[in-house]
Amino acid sequence: MLNQKEFIEEIMGFDVLDTHTHLVGQQLSAQDFWEIAHYFWLNREMQAAGYPDHAMDLPEEERIEVFLAAYKASRNTLMNWVFTNIFKNLYGIEIRDAQSIREADAAVRASNARPGWAQEVADKLSVRAFVTNMPDHAKCNHMNRDAILIPRIDGRLFDWTKQIHQADNREQAYDEVKKTIGELIATFKGWGCPGIMTTLPAYDAKANETYVIKEATRDQLMMLLLHTICETLEQNNMFLQLFLGVERSWCDTAIPVNDPLRIAKLSGLFARHRIQFELVVASEINNLDVVQAAWNYPNVHVGGMWWFNFRASTYRDIMQYRMEALPGMKSSLIVSDARNIEWCYGKILLIKKLMGEFLYNQIEAGWIDYETAIQLAKDWLYDSAAQRYGFNPHLS
Known part of the structure; x- marks a missing residue:
């Protein structure tokens, strides 16, 4: 049996599919030190320490x-x-003083000028593919393959709901939107997209209720549209990726909102539609809810940790939830949310370290054996998402 350090090193070599990024294929690497230093999540912690x-x-x-x-x-x-x-492993630089920052800036500028840098960084942690939600970001320069495109429709969903809600003839407006949805999803299918993604705001509606279009509230209309979207995805053999738990209506910034009924209200979608759902949440209380949904519904899968859920503590909790309740192929663990390849590397490094520690402890405690731990790691990092997305690197 390997020791913990050796076990974690083995995990570091396993293939990865990053299921949600903001990477731009034409400019994958950071252009200078400050592009890495001013990444949103680091910046929040730095500002709490006095950074302006x-x-x-x-x-x-x-x-x-x-x-x-x-x-x-x-x-x-x-x-x-x-x-x-990131700087220690990719550049061999320890940030300690002004001179080290200048050296780091020069190193980042030099790496950005190297055509093969992004692929080199991805290879360090065996990142075989990543997802983007923007069609014009999917074409990747100097990489082995392009990004997987899972288009996001949340802006459109908001506009469609508003359009119907404000229409004098709601039934006619609904029919027009339904036609638009069909055409849009058919276009995505033609592009080879395996599914679509949307965020959802707070919703005072239930997927198992029947609503009358001309009397429905805005939230109820949104729920009706979600049913239409799911029906259209089913016709096209595509999946729906739902990002939940971040709300922007409470203040001037996005915050996590722990709604204990958030997943329950959607269960009517899972029960009615024969498509695959992938649930990604940013609110801690919903981490167990999505596991319960995946346990109850064979077509529901759980995704990685988004926004305010990207914490070592929540990763440890959700790995315990998922290991106990779900086969490995029902769960993906990687959501880097990165805007450059350097942060993609850094956040996946952290996830692999946490995963290695967790699984090694489970082996030591006698809950699983080595072979089970290895298969679980491979499922969580790559195999589950690759199967759901129909991703075959040899055909890309």
């Missing part, structure tokens, strides 16, 4: 000074660990 939100407006020397102060003050935080290991 207008840092890019400061003269560079002053910006470096305040960055170092906040970086040192936030050394205990998770994204600080990721950031530190």
Whole structure:
């Protein structure tokens, strides 16, 4: 039996499919140090340590000074660990003073100028594919293959709902939107997309209820449209990826909202439609809810950790939930949410480390054996998503 360090090293070599990114295929790598340093999640922790939100407006020397102060003050935080290991592992640089930041900036600029850099970084953790939601981002320069395109429709869903809600003749407006949905999804199918993605705001409607179009509230109309979308996806043999738990209506920024009925309200979709669903949540209380949904419905799968759920503590909890209740092929664990390949590397490094620690502890405790742990890791990192997305790297 391997020791823990050896076991984690083995996990580090397993293939990965990153199921949600903001990577742009034409510019995958960071162009300078600040593109890495100002990644949203690190920035939140840095600002909590005193880093100004207008840092890019400061003269560079002053910006470096305040960055170092906040970086040192936030050394205990998770994204600080990721950031530190990005520069340590990819560039061999320890961020400690102004000179090291200048060296880091020069190193990032040099790597960005190398055509093979993004593929080289992906290969370090065996990232075989990643997903983008934007059609014009899917074509990748200097990579072994293009991104998997899963188009997002949340903006359209909001507009369709508003269009019907405000129409003088709602039934006619609904028919027009239904036709538009059919044409749009047929277009995505023609592009080779395996499914579509949408976020959902808070909704005061239930998927198992029957609503009359001319009397329905805005939320009820949205639920009716979700049924139409699912019916159309079923006709095209495509899946629906739902991103849930982030709401923007409470204040001037996105926040996680723990709604105990969020998943229950959607269960009528899972029961009625013979399509695959992938549930990705950003609210901690819903982590067990999505596992229960996947346990109850064979066509429901659970995805990676999004937004406010990307914490070591929540990863440990959800791996326990999923290991106990679900076959490995019902669960994907990787959502980097990265905007450059360097952060994709750093966040996947963290997930693999957490996974290795968790599975090794389960082996030591006697709950699973080594072979089961290895298969579970492969399912969580790659196989589950690859099967759901119909991804075959040899055909890409």
